[in-house]
Amino acid sequence: MPDLTGQVVLVTGAARRIGRGIALRLAQEGARVAVHYLDSEADARRTAEECGGELFRANLESVTEITRLFAAVEQRLGGLYGLVNNAARFTGFDPLEITEKDWDFIHSVNLKAVFFCCQQGARLMQKSGGGRIVNLSSLGGIRPWARHAHYCSSKAGVIMLTRALAKAFAPDITVNSVAPGVIPFPDIDDAGQKMIAATPARRGGTPAEVADAVLYFLKASNFVTGQLLAVDGGLSQR
Ligand SMILES: NC(=O)c1ccc[n+]([C@@H]2O[C@H](COP(=O)([O-])OP(=O)(O)OC[C@H]3O[C@@H](n4cnc5c(N)ncnc54)[C@H](OP(=O)(O)O)[C@@H]3O)[C@@H](O)[C@H]2O)c1
Numbered sequence: 001m002p003d004l005t006g007q008v009v010l011v012t013g014a015a016r017r018i019g020r021g022i023a024l025r026l027a028q029e030g031a032r033v034a035v036h037y038l039d040s041e042a043d044a045r046r047t048a049e050e051c052g053g054e055l056f057r058a059n060l061e062s063v064t065e066i067t068r069l070f071a072a073v074e075q076r077l078g079g080l081y082g083l084v085n086n087a088a089r090f091t092g093f094d095p096l097e098i099t100e101k102d103w104d105f106i107h108s109v110n111l112k113a114v115f116f117c118c119q120q121g122a123r124l125m126q127k128s129g130g131g132r133i134v135n136l137s138s139l140g141g142i143r144p145w146a147r148h149a150h151y152c153s154s155k156a157g158v159i160m161l162t163r164a165l166a167k168a169f170a171p172d173i174t175v176n177s178v179a180p181g182v183i184p185f186p187d188i189d190d191a192g193q194k195m196i197a198a199t200p201a202r203r204g205g206t207p208a209e210v211a212d213a214v215l216y217f218l219k220a221s222n223f224v225t226g227q228l229l230a231v232d233g234g235l236s237q238r
Pocket of ligand 1: 014088
């Protein structure tokens with residue numbers, strides 16, 4: 001498998017939680033990590049310090065800011081080998097009550113931003129002969145959740161985007177997706193606890209387990225593309 005030593009990898013939403021876990025794992029592999037954040041500046045600084053990485057701030061709702069983000073990565077780090085589209089939002093609403101604003105709040109980050117980050121990332125990767133893109137989708141993009149129709153559709157969109165862009169960007173750039181199941185944090189709600197109880201592995205997952213799957217795709221050859229790997233303790237099989 002290719003070595004990530006010295007390779008530039010941008011992780012969006014890398015200040016906390018799963019994104020931080022991915023950033024730290026990449027640093028262990030010797031990658032030069034670009035730590036992206038929006039509001040969690042103190043956490044992002046801590047993550048960047050721990051990974052010896054560089055900090056980048058951008059609101060991914062804006063394609064102008066996405067374009068600036070990738071230009072800054074090129075200018076400060078000299079190019080891009082890997083892109084991990086991790087940043088996302090999560091809300092729950094009765095679909096009969098959801099507003100246009102609620103819909104756009106989710107889709108602007110979870111799907112539109114992922115597309116434009118893939119576009120900008122691929123343009124940069126092409127300059128140095130290729131690269132690797134990994135999109136974080138979700139169990140919610142595979143299984144329907146009634147109060148999360150807007151979120152589920154955004155993540156199902158990420159899965160199809162992954163497949164379509166894998167064809168578009170082949171053979172030099174691969175595009176794959178990791179779909180986490182429940183990766184619990186202290187704010188977990190009753191619905192999340194119930195999902196953990198229903199998980200065949202009988203536990204929630206960890207950021208490190210998601211990071212391992214991301215790492216696999218970043219290091220795999222270009223013969224692995226357009227794929228979806230669920231890291232969900234078997235929950236998608238129920
Ligand atoms: N946790 C789970 O159980 C679970 C389950 C299934 C799928 N996933 C997926 O795995 C990924 C990581 O999950 P997570 O729970 O760690 O995510 P999270 O904490 O909900 O969000 C990750 C980061 O996304 C960033 N973000 C949100 N809106 C943004 C915007 N407009 N511009 C720039 N950044 C923005 C935030 O950065 P700042 O804090 O810096 O603002 C946030 O810290 C997500 O794609 C999520 O959908 C998670």
